[in-house]
Amino acid sequence: MQFTNLTRANEIGANSYHVQAGDRGFLLDSGTHPKMDGNAALPHLGLLSSKPLDAILLSHSHLDHLGSMPVVMSDHPETRAYMTYGTSLIADRALHNSASVMSKQRNELHLPEYPFFTHGQVDHVTDRFEVVPCAREFELGGSKISFHEAGHVQGAAGIWIESGGHSLFYTGDVRFADMMITRGAQFPEKRPDTMVIECTRGATPAGNSWDHEVNRLAQSIIETYARGGSVLIPCFALGKTQEALKIIHDLIKERVLPDQMLYIGGLASTYNEIYDELANRVPRVCNGFKLENNLNLMVLERKDALKMKIGRGRLLLVSSGMMTPRTMSHLMTQRMAPDERHSIFFIGYVDPASPAGKVKAAGQGGRADLGGDAGEVDLKCRVDNFNFSSHCERNDMMEYVCKVRPRNVLLVHGEAASLEWFRNELSQKLPESKIIIPPSGETIEL
Ligand SMILES: [Zn+2]
Known part of the structure; x- marks a missing residue:
């Protein structure tokens, strides 16, 4: 061969x-x-x-x-x-x-x-x-x-x-x-x-266990809400978004997080539908579970993202995971990074050379070049990373x-x-x- x-x-x-x-x-x-x-x-x-x-x-x-x-x-x-x-x-x-x-x-x-x-x-x-x-x-x-x-x-x-x-x-x-x-x-x-x-x-090297990271993410979201902020989770539309939504779903069900609307991207919504179509067709951890039936989801359009008020308690899971210029996560980072009440949480691999990689490396209090029209931004918000590979x-x-x-x-x-x-x-x-x-x-x- x-x-x-x-x-x-x-x-x-x-x-x-x-x-x-x-x-x-x-x-x-x-x-x-x-x-x-x-x-x-x-x-x-x-x-x-x-x-x-x-x-x-x-x-x-x-x-x-x-x-x-x-x-x-x-x-x-x-x-x-x-x-x-x-x-x-x-x-x-x-x-x-x-x-x-x-x-x-x-x-x-x-x-x-x-x-x-x-x-x-x-x-x-x-x-x-x-x-x-x-x-x-x-x-x-x-x-x-x-x-x-x-x-x-x-x-x-x-x-x-x-x-x-x-x-x-x-x-x-x-x-x-x-x-x-x-x-x-x-x-x-x-x-x-x-x-x-x-x-x-x-x-x-091996990171924290999945369960440990779920608890840490929940605490970090609660802390953000408590100081009057919102949370941005940049994630890939396929796979990462659906798994993250199920984490959030369970935290809402357990009353750890408030029952709330979750903002996602249009492509993620398309993939949600496919995940839901597979719910009873393939063996999974949660057979029959459908994202669109069990969560209050809102597709965030660009025009709304530009003018929406980002006060307390919003949760956005939008692509791209790498914060590529012209994507929703890139846009929302520009809006949320300068405010110390907000948080940006990464939940998977980010390329160190991408805008997401630069934000992750600079961390809270640093400065990161977001590329595109955005240029450098001050990261006053909280920045953290969770091991959900x-x-x-x-x-x-x-x-x-x-x-x-x-x-x-x-x-x-x-x-x-x-x-x-x-x-x-x-x-x-x-x-x-x-x-x-x-x-x-x-x-x-x-
Ligand atoms: Zn792959």
Whole structure:
């Protein structure tokens, strides 16, 4: 079996990996880089021209795994994409949203290559989606494939491929512990010849437990209200918002927080509907629970956000998680940061180079450059960070890999320090195994 890393660098970028066994070829994910624009955001798709491509296997619907799939599919008009039901629903919405965003950015960012695809092309792509159940093997041109729940976000799956006498398991993005809605990974416990693991949290020692962080968040919100302020939680529209809303829901039910209206973004509301549609369709921590029925939600429009009074006791969960310029969290940070009564709480990974990363690093009393038209702002408000990652703690990943003892472990989806941590630990714990960081653009013989 051959493995080619199509991601442009060893990092959390535009994830895409090609696997070949004999004359069979599979593409594991086809993402776009979250920090890049235009052609630089694409994986090395040119390398596919010399390789067989029988199918695309999609682990989940975050754009760093999905965003360039329509580009691949327009070059390979016969190819179909396999994924879970949850991923198929979300991917449809995520790709249409991406087409709209790129159409806007074409002029704003002077990128003539945008949009990579139109809404019409997305419809052709979704027509070629094949929905597969979890934990059930199916045949694809003589190869055996199965998808296995990966936690992380609704629909996410690790992917097992057995082809030409070699087995490979790709974890995709994974969380082993339950969250509020999405249950933890249900991965196979058999030994693959090769395992490809995500390394997001390799450089991060274990943080506070989920329950501890729920209590700390509740206390921090109550304190903010008590001093007459409001709370801004910048979060990704997909996954993070829904899990956070369930945390808030439970705190309201337990009467820890007042029963109140919660402000969210329009895209988050779209994903809420999909989460609700899945409520009785897939096994979850809270089967049947529907966000839209159980919470008092208000979509915050830009014009309202500009003029709304931000006094005491408002709670806003708006995107983007990175406070990217022109998003609602970027706008509300400009309004709330100069007032010491308010709070800004981060609830997941933020890129240190993003405006959110700068606010987090500067903290209360500091100054942060928000980029765009905003420039530098004084952070008089409270700034805090809570550990609600949708990626597994590094020790949980170590435990899983050491239990199944693959012959080869390929390390992907991590910054340099994270990849190195896993390489060192696994080299010690699994001396018989080959631990490999697959170089960008190169083909490895397994
Ligand atoms: Zn993801």
